[in-house]
Structures are given as structure tokens and as C-alpha cells.
Amino acid sequence: MTGRRGETSTSFDSVPERTFLRLRREARGKGVVGEEELEEDLDIVMEEEVHNHAGEGAGNHAPQERRVLGSYINPNPGNCGSSILKPTIHANNFELKPQLITLVQNNCSFGGSVQEDPNQYLTTFLRICDTMKSNGVHLNTYRLLLFPFSLRDKASKWLESFSKESLTTWKDVVNKFLARFYPPQRFNRLRAEVQTFRQQDGETLYEAWERYKDLTRKCPPDMFNEWVQLHILYEGLSYESKNALDHSSGGSLNKKKTIEEAIDVIETVANTEYLYASERRNNRGVMELNNMDAILAQNKMIAKQLAYLTKQIEKNQATAIHT
Structure with a gap:
């Protein structure tokens, strides 16, 4: 129509x-x-x-719900809750026990300060989570549920800055965590510390090697190749330490040994030096103790002699007065 x-x-x-x-x-x-x-x-x-x-x-002409002005400024409970989406759990009787929360809080708490090491924190946190096992519960479930309890201070506020349930996977959580607390500036500073490594005065090879390993553990896996790390270490050692490594390598550490063999040589020489240094410290302690005993015994003898002389002088003076 x-x-x-x-x-x-x-x-x-x-x-x-x-x-x-x-x-x-x-x-x-x-x-x-x-x-x-x-x-x-x-x-x-x-x-x-x-x-x-x-x-x-x-x-088209249905009346809309009447909303007063005050309702627009009332707090919205829909925004409250964790930034991490609670993972699906297929186990019927799953429970996050309070003992696990206490264990995490007491052993791997992270606050986000400059002095704290995010890598070390994550290593400890994952080591604790990896010890847990339940049928029907994925390992990442424990990580996602326990992660908020391991944070405090600045780190806890950082997690709360995300929208409710916006973090859905463990990989997403870890990537955002490292991007916030391990920024490029920190990587650059760490790279400079490794590249300028030097054995300090009075520092043994064992102490230098342990300090260097602790430093490189903080680096990302792709920052330095193993052969680069070994060259930096060797060039930063004292003349005596280089000599000890070259002698144990049959002439030259760089020319005689592979990467794996060079690490074994460094470990062997450093541990041997540590054992000998410990024995020398123990022997020196025994000698110092014996010398101290001898000095004390000598002091006691001198004190006795002084007391005897004092009595003789007093006796002679009394005899002279009566005479």
C-alpha cells in the first residue's frame, strides 16, 4: 500500500x-x-x-528508570575486588590454606623498593608454589591466588591500580610485574656493573667468583653469552688469580679450555683456595689463642713476683722502725 x-x-x-x-x-x-x-x-x-x-x-515510549542526582556519586561495589581474575578450579574440595599464605608472606614478601631484587623474589615465590600439588588444580592456579598475598607497600598498590579482573593469566601478571619493577634503567645499570667487574683488594678468587655469579644471576638470560661472561670475569681478576687459573688449565684458560671446562677449572681453583684459606684461619686462631694463654700466664707470674717484693719491702721497713 x-x-x-x-x-x-x-x-x-x-x-x-x-x-x-x-x-x-x-x-x-x-x-x-x-x-x-x-x-x-x-x-x-x-x-x-x-x-x-x-x-x-x-x-519506544517505555518510561525510563528514574535516577536521582545522588546516585551518580555513590560508591560502586562492582569495582571492588582483585585485579586478577580468579582461575577456574575443577577440584571439588580445593581450599587455599592459611598456612600457605603465611609461608609466602614470611619468605618472599616484595614491597617494590629499589633495594629489592624482583628476580630473586620471583625465584623464591615460584620455588614455593612449585612444591604444591592437588588433583585437578593447575600449578598457575596457586601462583595467581598467592601472588597478591606476597606483595606489600608500593607493589601492592601497583597491583590494585589495574581494573577488576583485568589480569587473566600468570604470564600476563609476570610480564606486567617485570615491566614495572625491572625497567630498562635497571637493566642498563646491571649491565654496567657486570662489564666493569673487578676483583677487589684482599678479595679471594672464591669470594670474587661468588660475587660475580650473584651479579650475573640478576641479568636476563640473553644479556650476556656464557663466553662473554667468562671473558669479563677473567679480565677483572687480579694477576695472582689469573696465574692460578692459567696454571690449572695447563698454560692458558682462554686457549686450552671450552666454556664448560673453564667453569669447572674456576670452580675447582676457587673452592680449593677457600678450603686452604679456612685451614689457615683456623691454624692462625689456634696460634693466637696459645699466644694469649702464654701472655696471661706470664702476667700472673709477674703479679706474684710484685706481691712478694711488696711484702719484703714492708717487712724490712717495719724492722727498721723497731730497731
């Missing part, structure tokens, strides 16, 4: 259709088969059309 030219009617106009059907029946004669059924169908279509338009009108 159309109204004005170019416009289509949005409603079903039933009156002209009925008039058309009635006039056609009168012209052809009553009792034409199909005309009555067609008019009944038209009535059904008209009723459905009217019902649909009524429903649309009610939907």
Missing part, C-alpha cells in the same frame, strides 16, 4: 482491501470459492499488524 507518490505506508490499511474484495464478489456473483478465506486471512493479518504496532509504540 502506498500513500503519497514515492512514500510507502508503514501500516496495513485494511479498509480499502475489504471494499475491493466485496465489490469483486458482487460483480462475479456470490459464492466464489476462496474469496471468504481471503477476507478471513486479511482480518488475521490486520490484527497482527495492529498488535505489532502497539508493541513497538509501547517499547
